Amino acid sequence: MAETFRAILISRDDDKKQSVDVVELTPDDLMDGDVDVKVAATTVNYKDGLAITGKSPVVRRWPMIPGVDLAGTVVRSDNARWKPGDEVVLNGWGVGETHYGAYAGLSRLKGEWLVALPERFSARDAMAIGTAGYTAMLSVLALEAAGLSPKDGPAVVTGASGGVGSFAIALLAKRGWEVLAVTGRTAEADYLKALGASEIVDRAELSDPGKPLSKERWIAGIDAVGSHTLANVLAATRYGGAVAACGLAQGMELPSSVAPFILRGVSLLGIDSVMASLERREAAWRRLSEDLDQSVLDQIATDIGFDDLIGAARDIIDGKIRGRIVAKMT
Ligand code: NDP
Numbered sequence: 395m396a397e398t399f400r401a402i403l404i405s406r407d408d409d410k411k412q413s414v415d416v417v418e419l420t421p422d423d424l425m426d427g428d429v430d431v432k433v434a435a436t437t438v439n440y441k442d443g444l445a446i447t448g449k450s451p452v453v454r455r456w457p458m459i460p461g462v463d464l465a466g467t468v469v470r471s472d473n474a475r476w477k478p479g480d481e482v483v484l485n486g487w488g489v490g491e492t493h494y495g496a497y498a499g500l501s502r503l504k505g506e507w508l509v510a511l512p513e514r515f516s517a518r519d520a521m522a523i524g525t526a527g528y529t530a531m532l533s534v535l536a537l538e539a540a541g542l543s544p545k546d547g548p549a550v551v552t553g554a555s556g557g558v559g560s561f562a563i564a565l566l567a568k569r570g571w572e573v574l575a576v577t578g579r580t581a582e583a584d585y586l587k588a589l590g591a592s593e594i595v596d597r598a599e600l601s602d603p604g605k606p607l608s609k610e611r612w613i614a615g616i617d618a619v620g621s622h623t624l625a626n627v628l629a630a631t632r633y634g635g636a637v638a639a640c641g642l643a644q645g646m647e648l649p650s651s652v653a654p655f656i657l658r659g660v661s662l663l664g665i666d667s668v669m670a671s672l673e674r675r676e677a678a679w680r681r682l683s684e685d686l687d688q689s690v691l692d693q694i695a696t697d698i699g700f701d702d703l704i705g706a707a708r709d710i711i712d713g714k715i716r717g718r719i720v721a722k723m724t
Contacts, residue, residue: 397420397421398418398419398420399418399419399420399498399499399500400416400417400418400419400498400499400700401416401417401418401419401459401494401497401498401499402414402415402416402417402446402459402460402461402497402498402703402704403415403416403417403457403458403459404445404446404448404453404456404457404458404459404460405456405457406456406457412448414446414704419498419500421500421502424494424500424501424502425493425494425502426502427493427502427503427504428471428472428473428504428505429468429470429471429472429473429476429482429502429503429504429505429508430468430469430470430471430500430501430502430503431464431466431467431468431469431482431484431500431501431502431503431508432466432467432469432499432500432724433464433465433466433496433498433499433500433501433723433724434464434465434466434467434517434722434723434724435464435465435466435517435518435520435521435720435721435722435723436461436463436464436465436496436497436521436703436720436721436723437463437521437522437524437525437526437718437719437720437721438703438706438707438710438715438719438721439462439463439524439525439526439557439710440556440557440641440643440710440711441462441490441491441525442460442461442462442490442497442707442710443707443708443709443710443711444711445458445460445490445491445707446460446704446707446708447707447708447711449711452490452491453491454491454492455491455492455493458490458491458494458495459490459494459495459496459497459498460490460495460496460497460707461489461490461495461496461497461498462485462486462489462490462491462495462496462525462668463483463484463485463486463496463521463524463525464483464484464489464495464496464501464521465481465482465483465484465511465517465518465520465521466481466482466501466517466723467479467480467481467482468480468481468482469500471505472505473504473505473506474505475505475506475508476505476508480510481510481511481517482508482509482510482511483508483509483510483511483520483679484496484501484503484507484508484509485509485524485525485528485667485675486525486667486668486669486670487504487507487668487669488668489501489503489507497700497703499723499724506672509672509675509676509679512679512680512682512683513683514683515683517722518695518697518720518722519688519691521718521720521721522691522694522695522718522720523561523682523686523691523718524557524718525667526556526557526558526560526561526718527557527558527561527682527686527718528667528675528678528679528682529558529640529665529667530558530559530561530562530565530616530640531561531565531678531679531681531682531685532638532640532665532667532670532674532678533558533562533616533638533640533663533665534562534565534566534569534616534638534681535674535677535678535681536636536638536663536665537549537614537616537636537638537663540636540661540663542613542614542635542636544569544570544571544572546613546614546634546635547572547612547613547614547632547635548571548572548573548574548592548611548612548613548614549566549571549572549573549574549612549613549614549615549616550573550574550576550595550611550612550614550615550616550627550630551563551566551573551574551575551576551591551615551616551618552576552597552600552615552616552617552618552619552623552624552627553576553577553617553618553619553641553643554575554576554577554582554586554591554594555575555577555579555582555585555586555716555717556618556643556715556717557694557715557717557718558616558618558640558641559575559577559616559618560586560589560694560716560717560718561686561694562616562618563575563586563589563590563591564589564590564686564687564690564694565682565685565686566590566616567589567590567591568590568685568686568687569685571614572592572593573590573591573592573593574591574592574593574594574595574611574612575591575593575594575595576595576596576597576599576600576619576623576627577594577595577596577597578596578597578598578713579716580594580596582716585693585716585717588693589690589693589694597619597623599626600622600623600626600627601621601622601623601626601644602622603622603625603649604622604625604626604629605629606629606650606651606653606654607629607653607654607657607658608626608629608630609630610630610631610632610633610658611630611631611632612627612630612631612632612635613631613632613634613635613636614631614635614636614637615627615628615631615635615636615637615638616637616638616640617637617638617639617640617641618640618641618643619641619642619643619644620639620641620642620643620644620645620646620647620648621642621644621645621646621647621648621649622644622645622649623644624637624639624648624650625648625649625650628650628654628660628662629650629653629654631654631658631660632658633658633659633660634658634659634660635658635660635661636660636661636662636663637660637661637662637663638663638665639662639663639664639665640665640667693717694717694718695717695718695719695720696715696716696717696718696719696720697719697720697721697722698719698720698721699721699722700721700723702721703721706719706721
């Protein structure tokens with residue numbers, strides 16, 4: 395009899411009403427791919443919360459196993475890059491959206507989507523990082539590629555106590571940046587300062603419609619929030635600065651003007667983690683393994699089990715998750 399494994403499955407009925415169930419599957423139920431990975435750990439991203447609650451149209455093929463991040467061990471490979479026993483990480487590529495995702499004991503994937511798990515990280519560490527940490531790293535690399543460094547001035551991070559925000563603070567602080575952390579959870583000030591924030595800014599200061607230009611406060615920014623917050627971050631960016639835009643926790647819209655760009659030479663840097671090239675992924679994971687202290691991972695991560703995944707996905711949408719959730723699957 396074929397081995398079975400548990401998976402979370404999102405389905406939709408004829409009236410497009412969504413349901414989420416735990417099901418038992420066999421390898422024959424999986425979608426096409428040339429590498430099978432036994433999933434050791436996964437995590438809950440904001441996007442996974444959107445998929446499970448159905449709040450935004452993340453899922454584009456039905457039914458779907460959600461989960462955009464996984465770490466695990468190759469158990470079958472028809473791909474020359476991988477062999478059984480290799481430890482790998484997967485972030486994005488439409489997994490959990492159009493291709494069966496991480497919330498399952500076994501995942502069948504394309505070999506070219508996989509990155510070797512850096513030696514210093516366990517599967518749990520890699521999932522504490524997950525898409526959030528890897529996106530924060532892509533954002534830091536984009537600011538550096540724009541020519542900015544800590545000597546130019548402070549950096550601002552929005553959505554600070556979320557996954558991307560927590561890693562953005564730690565990664566910037568590690569390289570010597572003074573970091574202003576923008577949060578709605580000012581009670582988390584100690585957590586944010588322990589990660590490396592120098593100053594806590596109440597997000598209410600930035601979340602309402604503001605002026606096209608305001609007092610110059612920072613030279614660099616990593617924004618996980620979008621909407622008025624990003625517009626206000628741009629308006630307060632110093633001459634020649636840059637802001638990496640990677641999220642939309644407040645909203646998708648950008649109610650801004652061209653003033654910061656044409657009057658202060660500010661740049662807006664777009665960050666996409668889902669379809670980023672293998673080269674950029676490997677560069678980001680290399681820098682993560684150089685720059686992240688184990689103590690930071692332990693501060694950011696909260697451990698749960700497979701049975702807690704659906705509840706945690708709902709909690710992240712309700713803004714109840716601090717840092718990152720790691721679910722061990724074995
Ligand atoms: P989290 O939910 O962990 O963090 C989001 C944070 O944003 C919250 O913790 C909160 O921070 C803040 N926030 C939430 N709602 C609002 C609001 N209405 N107004 C202002 N701030 C708000 O999510 P992630 O860190 O995993 O992801 C952050 C964003 O980045 C998401 O929009 C996600 O979709 C996007 N993303 C994009 C990627 C890409 O490839 N571009 C990759 C990964 C994520 P606080 O409580 O501190 O205020």
